[in-house]
Amino acid sequence: MSETIVGLENLTKRCSVLEELKLGIARTEKVMSEPMVRFENVAKRYGTLSVLDELNLDIARNEKVCIIGPSGSGKTTVLRMLMTLERINEGVIWVDGEPLTHMRKNGQMVPANERHLRRVRGKIGMVFQHFNLFPHMTALQNCVEAPISVLGLSRQEAETRAAELLDMVGLSDKKNHFPIQLSGGQKQRVAIARALAMRPKVMLFDEVTSALDPELVGEVLNVIRKLGTEHDLTMLMVTHQMAFAKEFSDRVCFFYGGKIAEQGPPDQLFGDPQHERTRQFLSAVLEAR
Amino acid sequence: MSLWDWSYVWQAFPYLYRGAIVTVEATLLGFAIALVLGLVFALIRQSPNRYISTAMAEIVEFIRSTPLLLQVFFVYFVGPQFGIVIPAWTVGIGVLGIHYAAYCSECYRGGIENVEGGQWEACTALNLSPARSWRAIILPQAIPPIVPGLGNYFIGMFKDTPILAAIAILEMLQQAKNFGSDNYRYVEAITMAGLFYLVFSLAASAIIQSVSFWLNRRYHLQ
Amino acid sequence: MMNELALGFSVAALAKGVIITLVVTLASSLVAIVLGLIVGLIRISLLWPLRWFGVAYIEFFRGTSMLVQVYWWFFVLPIFGVALSPWTVAIFGIGMNVSGYGAELVRAAIQGVDRGQYEASIALNLPRLTAMRRIFLPQAIRAMLPAWGNLLIDLLKSTSLIFFITITELTTASKLAADATGNYLLFFAVALFGYYVIARALITPLVRWLERRFSRGFVREAQA
Numbered sequence: 001m002s003e004t005i006v007g008l009e010n011l012t013k014r015c016s017v018l019e020e021l022k023l024g025i026a027r028t029e030k031v032m033s034e035p036m037v038r039f040e041n042v043a044k045r046y047g048t049l050s051v052l053d054e055l056n057l058d059i060a061r062n063e064k065v066c067i068i069g070p071s072g073s074g075k076t077t078v079l080r081m082l083m084t085l086e087r088i089n090e091g092v093i094w095v096d097g098e099p100l101t102h103m104r105k106n107g108q109m110v111p112a113n114e115r116h117l118r119r120v121r122g123k124i125g126m127v128f129q130h131f132n133l134f135p136h137m138t139a140l141q142n143c144v145e146a147p148i149s150v151l152g153l154s155r156q157e158a159e160t161r162a163a164e165l166l167d168m169v170g171l172s173d174k175k176n177h178f179p180i181q182l183s184g185g186q187k188q189r190v191a192i193a194r195a196l197a198m199r200p201k202v203m204l205f206d207e208v209t210s211a212l213d214p215e216l217v218g219e220v221l222n223v224i225r226k227l228g229t230e231h232d233l234t235m236l237m238v239t240h241q242m243a244f245a246k247e248f249s250d251r252v253c254f255f256y257g258g259k260i261a262e263q264g265p266p267d268q269l270f271g272d273p274q275h276e277r278t279r280q281f282l283s284a285v286l287e288a289r
Numbered sequence: 290m291s292l293w294d295w296s297y298v299w300q301a302f303p304y305l306y307r308g309a310i311v312t313v314e315a316t317l318l319g320f321a322i323a324l325v326l327g328l329v330f331a332l333i334r335q336s337p338n339r340y341i342s343t344a345m346a347e348i349v350e351f352i353r354s355t356p357l358l359l360q361v362f363f364v365y366f367v368g369p370q371f372g373i374v375i376p377a378w379t380v381g382i383g384v385l386g387i388h389y390a391a392y393c394s395e396c397y398r399g400g401i402e403n404v405e406g407g408q409w410e411a412c413t414a415l416n417l418s419p420a421r422s423w424r425a426i427i428l429p430q431a432i433p434p435i436v437p438g439l440g441n442y443f444i445g446m447f448k449d450t451p452i453l454a455a456i457a458i459l460e461m462l463q464q465a466k467n468f469g470s471d472n473y474r475y476v477e478a479i480t481m482a483g484l485f486y487l488v489f490s491l492a493a494s495a496i497i498q499s500v501s502f503w504l505n506r507r508y509h510l511q
Numbered sequence: 512m513m514n515e516l517a518l519g520f521s522v523a524a525l526a527k528g529v530i531i532t533l534v535v536t537l538a539s540s541l542v543a544i545v546l547g548l549i550v551g552l553i554r555i556s557l558l559w560p561l562r563w564f565g566v567a568y569i570e571f572f573r574g575t576s577m578l579v580q581v582y583w584w585f586f587v588l589p590i591f592g593v594a595l596s597p598w599t600v601a602i603f604g605i606g607m608n609v610s611g612y613g614a615e616l617v618r619a620a621i622q623g624v625d626r627g628q629y630e631a632s633i634a635l636n637l638p639r640l641t642a643m644r645r646i647f648l649p650q651a652i653r654a655m656l657p658a659w660g661n662l663l664i665d666l667l668k669s670t671s672l673i674f675f676i677t678i679t680e681l682t683t684a685s686k687l688a689a690d691a692t693g694n695y696l697l698f699f700a701v702a703l704f705g706y707y708v709i710a711r712a713l714i715t716p717l718v719r720w721l722e723r724r725f726s727r728g729f730v731r732e733a734q735a
Contacts, residue, residue, distance in 0.1 A: 083630075083633065083634055084633065085630050085633060085634075118636055118638075121633075121636050122636050124634075125634065126634040128627060128630065128631065128634075130627050131627075132625075132627035132628060132630060132631035133631075134628065134631070134646055134650075135650065136649045136650060136653070145635070145637070145645060145646075146635035146636065146637055149637060149638065149641045149645070150635065150636050150637060150638070150641075194635070195634065195635075198635060198636065292590075292591070350711070351703075351707055353664070354664055354667075354668070354706060354707050354710035354711060355668065355703045355706040355707055355710075356667075356668040356669075356670075356671035356682060356706060357668065357671075358671040358672065358674060358682055359671055359682045359685070359699065359702055359703055359706065360703070362682070362685075362686060362695075362699055363695075363699040363700075363703065366689065366695040366699065367695045367696045367699060369695075370693070370694070370695050370696055448575075448576035448577070449576075450576075451576055451578040451579070452578070452672070454675075455674065455675075462576065462578055462579060462582065465582075466582060466586070469586060475582070475586040475587050475590065476587050476590055479579060479582050479583055479586060479587055480583070480587070482579055483575040483576070483579040483580070483583065484575075486574065486575045486576045486579055487570070487571070487574040487575050490573070490574040490575075491570070491574060
């Protein structure tokens with residue numbers, strides 16, 4: 001009798017373990033299917049001027065999304081809002097399953113405080129059009145500053161990792177150079193290494209080749225290409241390099257007048273654009289080349 | 290003894306009033322000299338003759354790095370040593386003007402050098418005389434942007450006028466101090482003098498801002 | 512004979528005046544730099560009470576004449592039972608006055624740091640204080656050094672104002688010597704030259720040296 005009871009107990013235990021396992025798997029599946037970044041009814045205004053209205057955009061894990069569009073269409077604003085450089089006026093931005101711009105308090109969503117922002121923001125890295133390297137620090141110092149003070153790495157560990165990253169972007173011989181001694185393309189590669197050193201899950205590239213001389217564009221794009229294939233990174237990129245967008249991205253979004261006018265796989269968007277504006281934009285861009 | 294006694298405020302008023310008139314007069318006259326002389330210094334500095342422009346630069350540098358008080362003493366006391374007696378009032382305003390002319394000339398120079406090189410080339414291409422180029426083309430572009438800078442020197446000069454007390458010019462602060470020593474009571478008079486400086490500075494800087502705004506609009510520089 | 516003796520005494524007094532001027536300049540510079548930095552940072556604080564205190568401090572010390580402030584410390588405070596020595600008044604009177612201007616330089620330099628630096632600091636998630644200390648301040652210090660050079664020369668010149676509160680610094684010493692000997696040209700010329708030398712051979716090179724030190728990555732390497 002007692003044996004039966006023990007057996008039964010074991011069985012229930014096993015069952016509950018199994019249940020938990022199932023739950024865990026379901027959770028993982030849910031997490032995997034859940035988008036990495038979600039813009040939910042996001043609106044941005046400057047005074048009465050509406051820059052973006054009702055933006056809804058999901059970006060899957062490891063997805064590479066390129067954003068194109070004429071200037072003033074709000075495409076850079078999308079990245080800047082995600083990096084919390086701009087406040088949003090309406091809606092919620094989600095990152096990795098949790099709200100970025102808001103936090104839960106007593107079951108309600110309230111605007112995020114600094115502490116919440118700092119925690120969630122850590123999942124995002126950004127590379128800027130004008131590099132924004134710290135001019136008083138060498139390439140290596142640029143890459144170790146934040147890992148030491150934010151991630152709490154030891155100097156030695158941070159330097160090892162920074163050296164690896166600089167090696168990856170092909171600048172191991174420039175690590176003790178100051179930004180002013182580097183070419184534009186080299187600066188931008190240091191900026192990429194600096195952002196990667198924070199181990200982000202999402203990388204944002206804001207017109208990263210626009211400030212470069214034409215002959216230096218290739219070296220930066222090569223690094224981004226390499227990142228896309230060798231690392232598990234969700235990448236969101238505003239660019240004017242149509243050929244690169246076509247070859248590199250999983251999806252292209254065309255912004256016009258503060259809205260996504262059209263989006264789809266690059267072959268379709270570049271090959272067979274549906275929207276009149278897209279056609280005009282693409283023909284103007286291709287003509288200029 | 291109370292900390293603040295209003296009766297002393299009323300008693301000190303005539304003293305401060307007399308002093309304030311002297312202070313404002315000295316500032317206005319001194320600044321008029323500084324504006325004109327400063328422009329002259331700046332134009333001499335632009336001279337194509339290298340010796341003249343270097344000499345001017347050195348003089349400006351020297352005036353700017355020595356104290357106003359000592360310059361006032363120098364002019365006031367060295368003259369009589371050689372039989373030349375200059376009235377204190379003339380010395381005070383003159384030295385104040387020359388001292389700040391050195392500062393203003395640097396300001397003018399910045400404004401002149403900020404005018405695009407292409408403007409000079411256009412003047413040459415249009416065959417304008419140098420005098421006409423300066424008056425009609427270069428200075429109208431050079432001066433409006435430096436009005437705030439010149440204005441700061443105006444306020445600076447105003448706050449430097451108490452130095453004139455050293456050669457027995459009874460400006461406001463000296464009047465306040467005299468009142469204090471006559472009545473063994475300094476708080477009210479000196480605080481009121483300080484307040485007057487503060488109000489004058491704030492008002493002057495507001496006026497300068499609007500003048501600068503108006504000038505920039507007038508010459509379509511903004 | 513009498514004249515030579517007077518001349519000898521006067522030269523010694525002048526030398527002492529130079530030393531007093533140097534000491535007061537150095538001490539009040541320290542006061543001005545420390546207070547200027549603190550108030551400048553307070554002026555851009557995120558807390559409005561602090562920010563307003565900063566504004567009031569700057570406007571007060573810049574808006575009222577330095578000599579008014581010195582007189583206030585010197586003649587008014589004793590009435591409240593606080594009697595300060597002329598030295599304290601000189602050093603803090605001048606130092607605090609100049610710190611108002613210095614605070615404004617600090618504020619302008621920090622706010623003048625390129626916006627991109629601020630955005631990069633957010634993107635790297637740097638805490639605000641760390642970003643201030645490691646990113647903005649080093650760049651701001653470099654940018655404001657030339658202006659501080661001019662400010663310290665102004666401070667040097669202002670030390671002549673303590674003539675009015677009976678400390679025998681260089682200007683006072685030269686005046687006394689000139690009065691005693693009747694040779695105004697000689698002593699005033701020597702004193703003027705003395706200030707010029709302190710300004711151009713001491714303060715300017717010192718600030719230039721500091722500029723070079725803080726220009727790591729900006730200038731020296733650019734020339735290399």
